[in-house]
Amino acid sequence: MAGKRDEVTIAEVAEALNISKTTVSRAISGKGRVSEATRARVLDYIGKGRQDAAAPLRTAQQGPTNNLALVIPKHFMRLDLPFLRKCMGGVWNMAAQRGYDLLLCYAGETDVGQLERQLESHKVDGVILSRTMLHDECVQTLQRHNVPFVAIGRVDDVKVPQVFFFQVGATAEMTRLLLQLGMRRIAYMGGCTNYTVNEDRLRGYLRGFSDCGVQVDQKLIWTGIETSEQRIDALEGALEQKPECLLCADDSMAAAVLQELRARHIKVPEQVKLASFYDSELLTSSTPQISAAQFDGERLGATACRMLLDILAGKQIALRQMQGYQVILRESTK
Numbered sequence: 001m002a003g004k005r006d007e008v009t010i011a012e013v014a015e016a017l018n019i020s021k022t023t024v025s026r027a028i029s030g031k032g033r034v035s036e037a038t039r040a041r042v043l044d045y046i047g048k049g050r051q052d053a054a055a056p057l058r059t060a061q062q063g064p065t066n067n068l069a070l071v072i073p074k075h076f077m078r079l080d081l082p083f084l085r086k087c088m089g090g091v092w093n094m095a096a097q098r099g100y101d102l103l104l105c106y107a108g109e110t111d112v113g114q115l116e117r118q119l120e121s122h123k124v125d126g127v128i129l130s131r132t133m134l135h136d137e138c139v140q141t142l143q144r145h146n147v148p149f150v151a152i153g154r155v156d157d158v159k160v161p162q163v164f165f166f167q168v169g170a171t172a173e174m175t176r177l178l179l180q181l182g183m184r185r186i187a188y189m190g191g192c193t194n195y196t197v198n199e200d201r202l203r204g205y206l207r208g209f210s211d212c213g214v215q216v217d218q219k220l221i222w223t224g225i226e227t228s229e230q231r232i233d234a235l236e237g238a239l240e241q242k243p244e245c246l247l248c249a250d251d252s253m254a255a256a257v258l259q260e261l262r263a264r265h266i267k268v269p270e271q272v273k274l275a276s277f278y279d280s281e282l283l284t285s286s287t288p289q290i291s292a293a294q295f296d297g298e299r300l301g302a303t304a305c306r307m308l309l310d311i312l313a314g315k316q317i318a319l320r321q322m323q324g325y326q327v328i329l330r331e332s333t334k
Contacts, residue, residue, distance in 0.1 A: 009101040069124040082280035090301025119145040150308040154196045163321040167200035170293040170325040175208025187220040187243035245273040251280040274332040288331035
């Protein structure tokens with residue numbers, strides 16, 4: 001009987017595309033020699049899913065599956081975010097080193113149907129969440145099924161194993177540095193604050209102003225930006241407030257904002273400055289290069305996977321692990 005598969009392994013991708021498993025791993029991690037055409041084929045195959053014969057259900061009595069699931073937000077199904085690809089590469093490589101395969105599972109803010117089906121069919125030994133929310137259906141589902149998991153991102157429940165970047169500290173430091181350079185009208189352009197990473201970034205932005213004793217103009221704060229239309233609306237609204245700097249939630253938003261500013265013949269940094277709360281090649285290869293907070297996505301993914309594998313092995317771990325950052329000022333804020 002044919003049915004829709006919700007996951008894909010390295011071996012399946014390699015067989016379907018007639019390439020080696022090593023090539024698939026390199027395409028996902030971004031390391032090693034792989035042509036852009038091959039990388040695009042791999043990411044496209046993983047991202048869009050396909051129709052396959054339904055795999056037989058596995059019961060708990062059959063023992064370990066040596067499969068881990070990585071849960072990815074549905075709106076990132078194309079896997080085109082540099083940070084997500086690096087994080088996935090870290091997870092995938094660590095899993096492979098320990099003899100595990102990785103299955104991808106997509107979840108919406110409230111739609112966890114794919115995850116439910118994987119858990120009910122006992123296809124995985126453990127799960128890694130690539131994002132966390134304030135009221136997280138995935139966390140509740142995993143706890144209900146009593147399946148070992150690790151969250152990439154901050155979770156308020158301290159009993160949940162989690163690894164995350166110090167987002168509040170990074171955004172506060174970036175904001176303080178911009179204020180110390182003499183800027184006062186710094187516009188914030190961020191994503192939906194249902195996600196804890198976005199909530200932490202906004203908290204850091206506000207803390208930076210507080211640390212410097214400068215009052216925030218609430219008209220400069222734009223949140224809930226998830227689509228290109230929302231980004232354009234936010235940019236237009238922010239520009240009406242005559243900002244000295246536009247502070248974007250991540251690299252993709254900052255790169256897109258730079259393009260929008262060019263289309264409006266607004267020069268960076270001469271007429272408005274630009275910075276990002278996450279760094280990537282998108283920003284270091286742009287003209288001008290964009291100031292950003294730098295995090296190691298691959299290390300984050302590897303740490304999350306190592307934590308989960310240690311839990312499965314019965315080892316004691318530190319349940320909350322926080323990783324650092326570096327703020328780098330470049331031409332866009334000079």
